[in-house]
Amino acid sequence: MAMPKLFLYNTLTRKKEEFKPIYDGMVGLYTCGPTVYNYAHLGNLRTYIFEDILKRVLFYDGYKVRHVMNITDVGHLTGDMDMGEDKLEVEAKREGKTAWEIAEFYTQAFKNDIKKLNILEPEEWCKATDNIQEQIDLVKKLEEQGYTYKTSDGIYFDTSKFKDYTKLSHLDLEKLKEGARVERNPEKENPTDFALWKFSPKGEKRQMEWDSPWGIGFPGWHIECSAMSMKYLGKHLDIHCGGIDHINVHHTNEIAQSEAATGEKFFNYWAHGAFLNIAGGKKMAKSEENFLTVENALEKKGINPLVYRFAALQVHYRKPMEYGEDAMRTAQNGLEHLYNKVRELGNEKGKIDEEFKDEFLKAINDDLNMPRALAVVQEVLKSNLANEDKRATILDFDAVLGLGFVDAVIGVELPAEIKSLVEKREQARREKNFQESDRLRKEIESRGYILEDTKEGVRVVKR
Ligand code: AMP
Numbered sequence: 386m387a388m389p390k391l392f393l394y395n396t397l398t399r400k401k402e403e404f405k406p407i408y409d410g411m412v413g414l415y416t417c418g419p420t421v422y423n424y425a426h427l428g429n430l431r432t433y434i435f436e437d438i439l440k441r442v443l444f445y446d447g448y449k450v451r452h453v454m455n456i457t458d459v460g461h462l463t464g465d466m467d468m469g470e471d472k473l474e475v476e477a478k479r480e481g482k483t484a485w486e487i488a489e490f491y492t493q494a495f496k497n498d499i500k501k502l503n504i505l506e507p508e509e510w511c512k513a514t515d516n517i518q519e520q521i522d523l524v525k526k527l528e529e530q531g532y533t534y535k536t537s538d539g540i541y542f543d544t545s546k547f548k549d550y551t552k553l554s555h556l557d558l559e560k561l562k563e564g565a566r567v568e569r570n571p572e573k574e575n576p577t578d579f580a581l582w583k584f585s586p587k588g589e590k591r592q593m594e595w596d597s598p599w600g601i602g603f604p605g606w607h608i609e610c611s612a613m614s615m616k617y618l619g620k621h622l623d624i625h626c627g628g629i630d631h632i633n634v635h636h637t638n639e640i641a642q643s644e645a646a647t648g649e650k651f652f653n654y655w656a657h658g659a660f661l662n663i664a665g666g667k668k669m670a671k672s673e674e675n676f677l678t679v680e681n682a683l684e685k686k687g688i689n690p691l692v693y694r695f696a697a698l699q700v701h702y703r704k705p706m707e708y709g710e711d712a713m714r715t716a717q718n719g720l721e722h723l724y725n726k727v728r729e730l731g732n733e734k735g736k737i738d739e740e741f742k743d744e745f746l747k748a749i750n751d752d753l754n755m756p757r758a759l760a761v762v763q764e765v766l767k768s769n770l771a772n773e774d775k776r777a778t779i780l781d782f783d784a785v786l787g788l789g790f791v792d793a794v795i796g797v798e799l800p801a802e803i804k805s806l807v808e809k810r811e812q813a814r815r816e817k818n819f820q821e822s823d824r825l826r827k828e829i830e831s832r833g834y835i836l837e838d839t840k841e842g843v844r845v846v847k848r
């Protein structure tokens with residue numbers, strides 16, 4: 386059977402284009418992963434949900450997908466322009482732990498969060514600190530080809546030597562030069578130049594540092610994604626994703642250093658997700674106070690994390706999404722309603738309706754139009770198909786939606802020990818022993834189940 390045509394908006398060309406893989410039926414997908422000095426916030430997770438939808442659409446269309454995600458555990462500095470301290474080392478000092486412990490802790494926290502949001506794990510996780518030699522080799526290659534220069538604090542990439550530096554960002558470099566008067570690093574030759582390798586500060590021993598041909602130090606932030614995507618996927622690749630904040634600097638620099646080193650086109654398609662904002666249009670950011678996590682914004686309020694996924698699917702990934710508690714409650718009711726509707730369809734096995742499936746395919750392949758895809762689910766429910774066929778069709782769509790219909794709706798028979806923990810927690814709550822009920826909730830969660838306190842009472846779903 387022929388694969389459906391997938392149309393994707395490509396930031397490189399600023400157009401919706403038909404996706405054509407380099408190798409038939411296979412896709413190399415690279416998504417920039419988290420910097421693990423803190424929990425991921427709901428904004429970060431919006432981007433990972435969008436990328437997960439893309440991956441699930443590719444699977445649904447019949448592609449084999451090799452997805453690589455990096456973990457940034459070194460080199461991401463607090464300041465712009467390659468200045469400031471390493472975010473991980475700052476957090477390590479604050480928490481009285483080592484940078485390695487910080488990285489390990491928040492990597493695990495990130496993996497737990499994405500699991501709760503039904504985000505599929507990449508085929509390959511890779512850590513920046515596990516790939517230092519690959520990064521050094523890439524910098525050496527750039528040095529041999531004359532793209533680098535040395536300053537007192539590191540080795541820099543000379544962006545004036547790479548023609549087409551602005552092909553992704555479409556930035557006006559002349560304007561940037563005017564702005565360069567406020568540039569804080571006077572040793573840089575061009576305002577857009579960026580660090581490939583940074584030296585450890587003189588007289589200071591960093592927790593994470595390595596020897597290199599240029600001196601002891603650590604890699605610049607951008608080089609890891611180039612080195613690791615090429616290591617795991619090859620020189621010329623299919624789709625690279627991230628949030629829109631990565632377009633002008635991080636992804637632009639990835640393209641410059643990769644294409645300068647290999648002489649080949651780096652990625653054919655660049656897909657970027659818009660921000661999650663809080664009321665008033667302000668971006669949610671780790672450095673801001675509006676820092677909402679799966680735990681504090683959802684679970685502690687008795688909201689199943691999949692409610693957030695459901696809310697995210699209701700906004701097209703290239704449009705800004707606004708976070709608000711009311712919106713979350715509305716989404717909670719909406720998802721609950723949907724679960725009930727599907728539950729009412731019974732348990733008979735039916736067959737997938739091909740006409741609705743075509744509609745669904747058209748929606749998801751039109752630049753991941755998930756609001757439309759959700760509308761198709763409603764149309765199925767309202768249609769005059771037999772209940773079992775509605776059920777089969779919607780469960781099939783869930784391979785892309787990832788809303789957990791199979792577990793939440795069809796219901797899994799709870800193991801006896803979970804049932805007993807749930808009952809004990811109910812008892813603790815009746816006795817207003819909230820410390821104990823919290824402890825039991827955590828214990829239930831650690832065994833792979835999520836508790837939802839709904840209007841009708843407590844519900845337990847498998848993660
Ligand atoms: P970071 O951990 O800061 O490297 O960011 C991880 C991912 O989250 C990147 O792809 C960012 O582009 C993305 N991101 C950061 N803030 C937001 C936001 N408010 N909304 C959506 N995506 C975001």
Ligand code: ZN
Pocket residue numbers: 416417418610635
């Ligand atoms: Zn990256």
